[in-house]
Amino acid sequence: MKENLRQCFDFISSLKLTIFLLAASLVLVFAGTIAQVHLGVDEVQKQYFQSMWVWCPVGSQGLRIPIYPGGHLLGAILLVNLVSAHLRRFRWTWRKLGIHFIHAGLVIMLAGGLFTDLFSVESYTRLGPGEAKNYSEDSRKTELAVIDESNKDYDQVTAIPDAILRKGGTIEHASLPFRIVVGHFYDNSQVTMMDQPGAGQPAATQGIGAQVSVSPLPVAASQESDNVVSAVIEIVPQPQPGEATAMPLGSWLVSEALGAPQQFAYGGRTWRLELRPRRYYTPYTLTLQKFTHQRYAGTDIAKNYASLVTLIDPSRSENRDVLIYMNHPLRYRGETFYQSGFDKNDTATILQSVHNPTFLAPYVACAIVGAGLLLQFALQYGGFSRRHKSAPASC
């Protein structure tokens, strides 16, 4: 048993495994780069690099088989290999110190990369001139917001993530006096007015859904998220005691294609339904003062994009103007807001924000690897020049 464990440790700490893993990573990175031509960078990240396996669909039944280890699996094994190899071979000598530093830095870099993949969140904030927002929006995930408008001072929002809608079935929540039954969920869809050619059956019985039809579309895998998520839901009152089920109020179509939220009344209160990009609320507000898009004189080549925003954070008594422009993002409370795009004839700005709790890891790693490289270089050069002096090369 002990012998087996030892063999196992020898294997996972072996140089052979390192070489195999490096080669396997090389193939993965290459394949992932080429695959971006068709899949786009986001989808490739998900399928190739932020996964345990790269899957290949077989047939049309949705069956798929793992064909290659994914980035997370390779990264994790590489991490184990690196750590165990150093446990096994670590010796405190000056000559090896640089090498140890380099590899310790790499361990931090790999671990940091893994953590970033797992815990970082990317979202967008789109601001028109003068517009203020205390939330950012996800570019890929959506949510169904059910909003109780009855209170004058505030809206009570119950947001249901698309992951739950996609599962279907009945949704209940303490803040909702009714149930929501998901009839259909579409990851990408086309909504057609009933009077247009190609329209099918009305999508729903209530709201705008009675005047449009909805049909599924294949999921687009481009860099821009141009999928239109839609769902058909039923609002069903909680059954009275003694009743098995209650009569539904009707069905509604909720979709990103719809411009405005829909309203219905229930239990003496007005409710609003809206399928919208998933929101991440922040304890502070950003207000766009001005967006500028500079071009080089006499050309359309962009010279700079800049957004002047006001940051207001009552809890930290912050109220100041910030200029966000190329290569100069705003970092605030763990978020990084950078200038990502613009809209509406150069008046609206699109800021991308990244929440990355491990953003320091690469910096620490770089410092350690840098120190290791310097040390190794200095020692090597020292050794080389000593050897050179004792036995001059014949040239």
Added chain:
Amino acid sequence: MLKRHLFWIGILIGLAWLASNTRLPKSAPGDFDIATFGKTPVLADGRLKPLDTVARTSLVIIHGKQTLRLDNGETIEPMRWLTDAMFKSPVADSYRVFVINNPDVLGVFGWPQAQRKYYSFAELSPFLQKIDEQGQKAEAVESSQRSHFQTAIINLRNALILYQGLKNSVAPEEADHFANEIAAYLNQLPAGVAATRAREKGQPYDKEKFDTMGQWVNRYQTLSDSATLLAVPPAAGSPNQQEWLSVGASLLQAISSGRANPVVKAYALIGDAYRGRDVSLFNQEAQDLSQWMQLREPRASGNAAFESAFNQLAPFYQAMGLYVLAFLLVAAFWLSGNRSLNRAAFYLLLLALAVHTFGLGARMYLQGRPPVTNLYSSAIFIGWGTVIIGLVLERIYRDGMGSACASLIGFITLVIAQHLAESGDTMEMLQAVLDTNIWLATHVVCITIGYSAMFLAGMLAIFYVVRGVFTRTMDREAGQSLARMTYGVICFATLFSFVGTVLGGIWADQSWGRFWGWDPKENGALLIVLWCALILHARWGGYIRQRGLMVMALFGNVITSFSWFGVNMLGIGLHSYGFMEKAFPWLVGFIASQVALMAIAAVPLRRWRSFQPA
């Protein structure tokens, strides 16, 4: 006797090459002083540059090369062509400048496939509308999805737009006496303005004067809209020095000032003199314009004169010649064993490096940027980096290997750069994301030095395989020294590629809040780092020896060329520069050649002609 002098003969040939190609821009006495006129600064594509550069880059875009040979065999310099286009358009319209390689484009005009590939504006002018329509259709297609025809028709359309813009930049193309025309325009201004004001206020006005004024405004608005060049510097003391104006816009400004800008007048007189074949007036006015610019825009005008000299000196072309010569000398050294030939090659390489460095430095000075800002400058820099590392190797080993690799890669990268320059101005303005000198100077430079070292290691491996398999000249010692060089260069490449990649990550984190985004260019850099790590670990573990190292260094060429060029052909991501249709077959060919060499290297050692027991 001859042997002793070979060193000096080699050096002298190199110097003679340099001297024969070094000419400062100067026109022959008694002829139009086009050279002085070519130094005039203008603002084009967002950059201040001399007319000379405009002429060269425009001719390259339109014609595919920098010189124009007429049907009668006469060669026309770029600046002469531009002057004709600006001032004598009927003559310029008859030059066969527009290159059409695609037979389908000829089909659009109802022309059969022809022997020639150059066509004049006059020949194409009946089809302008057709070209425009087809071009617009093609532009609706994403650039990576376009067919050969679509790309060709877009190129032709762009060339025609550029040419018509040049013709209408400093004077309307059909104006015969532009100076007189401007005088007439200024003359009618007071009355015209008065009539317009009166009409605006609803008072009685002189309709004829009002209409005339309207025609003038239309004429100069059209001129302003079609101009590709902004030739008129901002008014003295203007807060924004970047606000150069076109001649048309400047003439419209005269409505409020009542005066024409002296630059506008100077261009008008120069044009009239050129049309009227008045050499002395042309030269006088060109001289005056130059002096006026020096007074008002000393920096722009100094830079323009320097850039025009830089264009004429063509340091990269000179360096190419020297690299070829150095390589020939090394080859002669290997064949003859005469060490003075190798010494001559070494010093010629130093000379080439000096010329190359001058070119690189001149570009940095003119752009105010670190050396690498686009694909063109990366080619220039890779060659430069390789030559330096190669010279260091040569200094240590003195067997001609360092010099041979340095001269070959120096030459090849400059040839690649010359082809990349066909897309136009190589000092184009940078997209907003790249507008940061710190990261360009650190990340981009490190990555590019990494490329240099990888290509050098690959070239050493090529020599190892070719010399080892096909000649008897390599003994154990020579093999070992080549392997040592290759290993050292790979270590160097690892260091720079790794540091460069990490710096790129830090740039990304600083700018976009993420260290790594799996962008194709990032992945390309990572591939090099992974491959270097693989080579080093395989060697440390004893899994590869001399030959294995060489085979892996050859594959390093494949990975580096993919990272440098291949990812740009994918047409996606933040770093891509658009699809480079022409380069693709070359890249595939290069990769195939490297794989073939790897296969050759895998031939059992007993089949090699070298390393055999005597």
